[in-house]
Amino acid sequence: MAAAASILAVAGTAFAQDAAPPPPAATPNSTTALRLPDNPQLFGTTMPSVIKATAIINGEIVTQTDIDQRLGLLVMANGGRLPADEVDRLRQQVLRNLIDELLQIQAARAEKIIVKSGDIDRTLTRVAGNNKQTVEQLSALLEAHGSSINSMRRQIEGELAWSRLQRAKIESAVSVGDDEVKAVLDRMNAAKGTEEFRVGEIFLSANAGNESQAMANANKILEQLRNGASFAGYARQYSEASTAAVGGDLGWVRPEQLPEPIAATLRQMGPGQVSNPIQVQGGISIVAVQDTRKVLMADPRDAVLSLKQVSITFPKGISRVQAEPIVSRFAEAARNVGGCGGADKIAADFNGEMVQSDQAKIRDLPETLQRIMLPLQVGQATQPFGTIEEGVRILVICGREEAATNAPTHDEVYAQLNDERVNLRARRYLRDLRRDAVIEFR
Template identity: 30%
Template sequence: MRFSIISTVACSMLACFSQAFAQQETSPEGLTSDQVIERSGVPSSAVAAVVNDAVVTTFDLRQRIKLMLISSGGQIPQDALPQLQAQALRDLIEERLKLQETKEFDMEISDAEVMDELSVMAAQSNLTADQLIQTLEGAGISVNSLKQQIKAQIAWPQLVQGRYRDRVRVNEDEIDNTLERMREDASKEQFLVSEICIPVDNPSQAQQYYQGGMQLIEQMRRGVPFAVVAQQFSACTTAAVGGDLGWVRAGELAPELDSAIRELPAGSVTNPIPSEGAFMILAVRDKRPAVVKGEPSFTLAYASADASLGNAQAHAALEKISTAEICAGRALRIDLGPGVGYSLLENVTLDQIDERFRTFVEDLDREEQSIVIEADGAYHSVYVCDKDEGLGLPSRDAIENRIYSRQLGRISQQYLRDIERESMVDVRIENFQQPNG
């Protein structure tokens, strides 16, 4: 969604940006743009955009551009500044829309939450929050500009998750299919990958989005680091860390992306690749050989019943392991009956299992239960919650979380587009030059 502002041959930067919004003539309160400006007391010449009942001023825009420049280490070329300006304005408008929507649902982000996030950001640069604020003020940046940005970054995901998490269903087949692809490809290379996401809001303008992505690649050819471009222009959640996806195993990404990184030499960047309603730009920073298969490890739900219960009662109790919630660690919801104890054993290798029980466990697969074993005055049984086959594959929970985040991210983008269509967004600025300093 953010890349509807990229300039193309067909239209200028700000002209494209203005056309990206489905504007309404009045705000939800029934006010026109001019009435909103008059009520705000801001001179018309200082208004960059009107967003429902709020204005974005040229001062706000100037502050955001300075913030983007300082966060990039001043590595943005001069000829990229118009693109940076358009992106800064887009970000400010989206923040207003997000904060207005969260206000509708009575969501409040406290100053303490904002300061906590500010402290985390400062720590990434080996600074305290006060030192970061001093650095910003020394560069002529009001910390309020950053706080506004942080507030939207905290509030929006909370709102989206609160409203839509029940709509996201990660199918077990999706997890199985992902694991199967990764298992089949475990003998192949792994890739250290970074990403830039360019959501395609309007499929009829896909070529314009593609050209916008190519402009970013051109900036990288001129020396702008991939991480800097990702921080400023990517719509992925990884933008905050420069687009870093970390080490990715073959088969872990969507097929069209997986195919591209396999063919790419280390140190190279793909052209924009259409994938799931967006264009993706991937950088392969490094490659390494496949993982050598090691020793399998298990996450086991273990239960034991005292022999005094008797054979029949002990077996009946232990059979409940597979339907209890030991694997989820929800102890308060587990009831195997009196005289039965249980525990969750994570990342257990075969050599850590009592040799008397080892042969009953080693051939079990996920969601399989051992027979009931009688030893040391008790009955014992284990259920396999998860199994790492020694290939270093991520857990099912990790894969589920990744799929869940991707699905929720798509919902978030659609939600924001819907808000835009129902809002009055009037871009007033035509030509704005960022002053020196």
């Protein structure tokens, strides 16, 4: 205020020395009717006055705000954290992704493929529902992480546009013969009992000119994955394969169905493991093994159980020493349950709660319980598990429906071969779009 008063005083002195005529009468304030406060209190985040273009792709703009908000999605996928020394590199990768996304939308638009707002709304509702949220709650969560619902809408639009364009321009030109499907089925029958894998893939395209940079990027991604980042989240943001939209999921595959460098790596991996970067034709892949099973053999973990769960709880503040005799008696009762009907008696004797489930897959249980349940027979119960604080429980098997063999059908093999060829052509198509695009960086 003092500085402002001083400036006004100097200006007044200069005006007097110029002996200028007196100023005209003050003009009425045009905002008087709004009754605005003299010192307004601001809420929320101030929007930048100018949003500068970072890139212009065939006349359409990607802004720094677009990059920041898409980076926010990546932060969420990474558990809310990103190493400070990685941010600049990730921004460059996000910019490349946004350019590809815009090229895909433009290519779809050129083929009269328009993604309607209602299609995006339905996908958003499904995404929010999968996270047990409304779209409004999802929007608030995105904003809390520096992103926005509009950024997610744009990503969904790109994925839908590219998927529809592939169906229109690529899938229609791909053919798979019955003899090819039969050859795969024959090889699978010959490989009966060997292992197959549920695989996720992150693919980064590379050529002789940028192979070292692509490998460096792959190693950075691998570092984040080994620090707990979401494989599916990184696949959606970084993978250049058509499976990016489904988190890189390749489904169930046998090593011989994949390029040899990947096949050789898979044979050395187990569930939950992520590979080092693998050089393949056209680029670099990182693969993750989500699960394994035997080819054309029934997997006991796919058995469907009918279960009764008996839970007992303890008074708040009870010590472990006080609780252990009760748990011991509970364990003894479980060992002598006497069939599924005995679960009701145990619940009554221990004043416990009983819950029944008739469609429980062993595969869906926690791994520790899977190992316990696999050898148990109908009428047997698990040992007690849980905690003194949250309660202790047992599971009693009332029925077991063993899994059928996992032989794929003719249609399933056809679909997989078709997807592989579509994926290869889609990568080439996107490469051509990049080559022909007019891109300006600002």
